[in-house]
Amino acid sequence: MLKLPDWKQWLRTARSNNAPAVLSRRHIYILPTRYGVLYAVVLIAMLVGSINYTLSLGFVLTFLLAGMGSMAMLHTWRNLAHLSITLHRAEPVFAGEHAIFEIVVNETSQRPRYAVAAKFEGHEASYADIPASGQALLKLALRTHKRGWLKSGRITCFTEFPLSLFHVWSYVELNSRCLVYPHPAMHNSEVPNSADMGAAGTLDARSGDDDFAGHRNYQIGDSPRRVDWKASSREQGLLTKQFQGEAKSSLWLDWTRTPGSNAEQRIQLLTRWVVDAHASRQSYGLRLPQQEFPPNTGQAHYHACLQALALLEVS
Amino acid sequence: MKHQPDITDLRWLLLSLGLVVALHVSHFAVWISLFIFGFGLWRYLIERNGWRLPSLFVLIPLTVLGGLGVLVTYKGLFGRDASVALLALMLSLKLMETRTQRDYVLLVFSGYFLTITAFLFNQSLLVGAYLILPLVCLTATLIGVSHLNGKLGWRFQTKLAAGLLAQATPIMLALFLLFPRVPGPLWGVPQDAYSGMSGLSDTMEPGNISQLSLSGAIAFRAEFKGEIPLGSQLYWRGPVLWHYDGRAWRMSSPNLNIPRESLQLKGEPTLYAVTLEPHNRNWLLMLDMPTATPPQASLTRELQVVSQRPVRTRMRYEGSSSLGYVLGENISERERELALQIPDGGNPRSNALARKWAEGGQGPAGIVQAALSMYRQQPFVYTLSPPLLTGADPMDDFLFNTRRGFCEHYAGSFVYLMRAAGVPARVVTGYQGGDVNPVGNYLIVRQSDAHAWAEVWLQGRGWVRVDPTAAVAPQRIERGISSALPQNEALPFFARREVSFLRKLYLNWDAINNGWNQWVLGYDQQRQMELLSRLAGSQLSWQDLAVALISSVGGIVLVISYFLLRSHRLKIDPLQKLYLEFLRKLEHVGLKRYSHEGPLDFSRRAARQLPTQAKDIDRITAAYASLRYRSDSSPQALEAFKRLIRTFKTS
Numbered sequence: 030m031l032k033l034p035d036w037k038q039w040l041r042t043a044r045s046n047n048a049p050a051v052l053s054r055r056h057i058y059i060l061p062t063r064y065g066v067l068y069a070v071v072l073i074a075m076l077v078g079s080i081n082y083t084l085s086l087g088f089v090l091t092f093l094l095a096g097m098g099s100m101a102m103l104h105t106w107r108n109l110a111h112l113s114i115t116l117h118r119a120e121p122v123f124a125g126e127h128a129i130f131e132i133v134v135n136e137t138s139q140r141p142r143y144a145v146a147a148k149f150e151g152h153e154a155s156y157a158d159i160p161a162s163g164q165a166l167l168k169l170a171l172r173t174h175k176r177g178w179l180k181s182g183r184i185t186c187f188t189e190f191p192l193s194l195f196h197v198w199s200y201v202e203l204n205s206r207c208l209v210y211p212h213p214a215m216h217n218s219e220v221p222n223s224a225d226m227g228a229a230g231t232l233d234a235r236s237g238d239d240d241f242a243g244h245r246n247y248q249i250g251d252s253p254r255r256v257d258w259k260a261s262s263r264e265q266g267l268l269t270k271q272f273q274g275e276a277k278s279s280l281w282l283d284w285t286r287t288p289g290s291n292a293e294q295r296i297q298l299l300t301r302w303v304v305d306a307h308a309s310r311q312s313y314g315l316r317l318p319q320q321e322f323p324p325n326t327g328q329a330h331y332h333a334c335l336q337a338l339a340l341l342e343v344s
Numbered sequence: 345m346k347h348q349p350d351i352t353d354l355r356w357l358l359l360s361l362g363l364v365v366a367l368h369v370s371h372f373a374v375w376i377s378l379f380i381f382g383f384g385l386w387r388y389l390i391e392r393n394g395w396r397l398p399s400l401f402v403l404i405p406l407t408v409l410g411g412l413g414v415l416v417t418y419k420g421l422f423g424r425d426a427s428v429a430l431l432a433l434m435l436s437l438k439l440m441e442t443r444t445q446r447d448y449v450l451l452v453f454s455g456y457f458l459t460i461t462a463f464l465f466n467q468s469l470l471v472g473a474y475l476i477l478p479l480v481c482l483t484a485t486l487i488g489v490s491h492l493n494g495k496l497g498w499r500f501q502t503k504l505a506a507g508l509l510a511q512a513t514p515i516m517l518a519l520f521l522l523f524p525r526v527p528g529p530l531w532g533v534p535q536d537a538y539s540g541m542s543g544l545s546d547t548m549e550p551g552n553i554s555q556l557s558l559s560g561a562i563a564f565r566a567e568f569k570g571e572i573p574l575g576s577q578l579y580w581r582g583p584v585l586w587h588y589d590g591r592a593w594r595m596s597s598p599n600l601n602i603p604r605e606s607l608q609l610k611g612e613p614t615l616y617a618v619t620l621e622p623h624n625r626n627w628l629l630m631l632d633m634p635t636a637t638p639p640q641a642s643l644t645r646e647l648q649v650v651s652q653r654p655v656r657t658r659m660r661y662e663g664s665s666s667l668g669y670v671l672g673e674n675i676s677e678r679e680r681e682l683a684l685q686i687p688d689g690g691n692p693r694s695n696a697l698a699r700k701w702a703e704g705g706q707g708p709a710g711i712v713q714a715a716l717s718m719y720r721q722q723p724f725v726y727t728l729s730p731p732l733l734t735g736a737d738p739m740d741d742f743l744f745n746t747r748r749g750f751c752e753h754y755a756g757s758f759v760y761l762m763r764a765a766g767v768p769a770r771v772v773t774g775y776q777g778g779d780v781n782p783v784g785n786y787l788i789v790r791q792s793d794a795h796a797w798a799e800v801w802l803q804g805r806g807w808v809r810v811d812p813t814a815a816v817a818p819q820r821i822e823r824g825i826s827s828a829l830p831q832n833e834a835l836p837f838f839a840r841r842e843v844s845f846l847r848k849l850y851l852n853w854d855a856i857n858n859g860w861n862q863w864v865l866g867y868d869q870q871r872q873m874e875l876l877s878r879l880a881g882s883q884l885s886w887q888d889l890a891v892a893l894i895s896s897v898g899g900i901v902l903v904i905s906y907f908l909l910r911s912h913r914l915k916i917d918p919l920q921k922l923y924l925e926f927l928r929k930l931e932h933v934g935l936k937r938y939s940h941e942g943p944l945d946f947s948r949r950a951a952r953q954l955p956t957q958a959k960d961i962d963r964i965t966a967a968y969a970s971l972r973y974r975s976d977s978s979p980q981a982l983e984a985f986k987r988l989i990r991t992f993k994t995s
Contacts, residue, residue, distance in 0.1 A: 064453075067449075067453060071453050071457055074457070075456070079460070079463075081531060082463075082464060083657060083868070085467060085864050085865045085866075085867055086463045086471065086472055086475070086864070086865070087460050087463050088520055088523070089472070089516060089864070090456070090460050090463075092515065092519040092520055093479070093512050093513065094456060094512075095516075095519065096511070096514075096516050097483070097508050097509060097511075097512040099901055100508050100904070101508070103901075103904065103905055107909055110909070144490060144492075144493060156492075157493065158491075158493070158494065190487075191486075191487045191491075192486050192487065192508075193486065193489070193490040
């Protein structure tokens, strides 16, 4: 097949910064599909046959199908028009995985829509039906390569319903982005010793939730699950329960002590350590050139560290 | 992710294709229909039971087998019957490879094409009405296959398909009326398409015409400009037969160098239009005697009208005939010779009788009368199933022995006797009479009205029609064949005229059918120009037609686009409307609901202000709450609510 230059980049796009993008008349394009062209060819053959054999009913059938083809054009166009698209922020993913953007398609014309699809260029499409005056959620996958912010880019909304004779499409560009964490390195490095570390440098494989080892005062950031609520109801104040596992001293992940031939490798290694530490519920801290994250556990700390690693600027 | 079509889509596809093939079953060989339905069933079982699709190693031999089968059955691969059968077979084989959306779409388009091929065989009104079914199903299949992310439901698909087709109908009508009818054919037409047609033949043997009388098929319909002539005047001229070889009467050779017979007309011509069903022969039927021929037709020597090409499609032509005439006032020697020819020897008694009349000195006219009185007085019987005349002297056998015959016997024997007595005579075949349909005021002439009569040449009067059947069974001439034959004779059902209710139904049906033939099937270039010129008030040219076509189709599309594409106003649901009516009534007495007031709070405030209506207000608000907030919105409840509101008065 001939590779035509991408003429489609010159078409209008429905852009929006915050408000939903509406697929209005100006933004919708229509072309026949391969099936549409074939349909026209079949109709011409039927017409010529009807003329040659003087088949009046043949004319009736051919003209009826030709009329239906024109109606298909209107119906397919109508199936996409005036939809409003909102793009939600995608959850962060690791580089190499697919970023899942959720888009919500709103229908405002009190008419149900069928087989409406959306996709990023070069990716697979997601199909949905939208009830009258309702909405539908579509999940679009976008491939990720590098760490950092990934902009969502141009989304193509299209449909070929009801007769697959016409392809109606529109472009939407919404400012949404996805944070891509660095790809974690392979599993085989040991964490080097840190001057602040109290215990041995190996990661604790135990889950650490074994024996109860007393209370300490509640500190901001402690997980609410560890708080002794019964004590609090007895008006003893907020106390955090401590467990054996926690008695171990925490782990420090230091940029300066991370091996690696270039910055990216070090980032990937650090990412791997953060992931493993989080998985084993080990308390860990992160020390980067510009930032420092004191040892902690929990989702918020995990994502904060990963975000810092994702956005780390290296000169 | 886009899925593959599933078993529901397959069911739709098989149903649609089955409906299309059903159109063809009546003219396919039985094995072909079985083959096709067999493959359909196999494909369905594959899908249902999860078997594997057959590989090419199975399909290719089956294809070759199918092709060979068609070759043997239809003696060729091209031609109408063979090609259509082959197409249908190949489609059913393609079913075995059908998996993806692309295959389904291809098969649906092929289904549309296969439907049009059915019209090569039959375009009757019933087929036209039936057409809707496969069309809706094929379109519904296409819809289903365009929506592969879940089920649509058969009701929705059918409704959408029917809706699309209904919206396409105005465009179809505009195109049908205005699309220029190029006279076909653009290339040749397959020859085998006409094998099934029958009608009058160019020879007459005892038994030919009576056989034709067993067919109730319509030969032609005739509309008259004025009054429909009487039965005894309706002689439709067909082949004129001169030559008798002892068994059959035949037409004379076209190479004879005899000029056309002269014709003098008397009285006003009768004008009519004939819609002739195809019969694969050249002759066009016209009343004795035609005064003008339709285009592309000519008169034979004996003033029979023949067309240049055999009549293979229904055709309509206008005619004008004069019921009073003098044909062939002068006869040449050669013609006289031909008109007196009888084989030597044979039929001694008939010859003797004829000679007796000739020697009686009555002159030719007297001889004719003598013969007719013989037919009248002797016990001759008019019957559809006379005994076979197998002897060496068939005329003698008939005239003196059996005396039971049909019109071909009477006409043949009469002409034989005339010739033996020295009066030039010939047999004329054609149709006689017809069934008047009061619905539509036209004449239905069937194959069972086929008839044979005679013409004798008399000095000063030319060729005069003599119908010996009139002497034997005059009712046949005046009122048609069913009144002439006894009840137990095997006449085709529609040729009979007694059963009144069914007959009335049938006549209405035939009138509709005739309308269909004229206006839908017979809508050719001539008709189109006539209709459009009449509508436009003046003659139209090609350019006018093209402009009208484009503008009307464009206009229709615009109108339909408007209805389809306009944005809908927000519809207030009926419950809300009724409650708003209630609120408006209260507003008239100054009681307006605040925007922050719920219906219950408002009703309490209203009850305080209008204590006499407090109960009604309460009831209405309670009903509104239950209709709105519980799922209790039956139409009866809504009706009750409506009544409450309408009867509510503020004073």
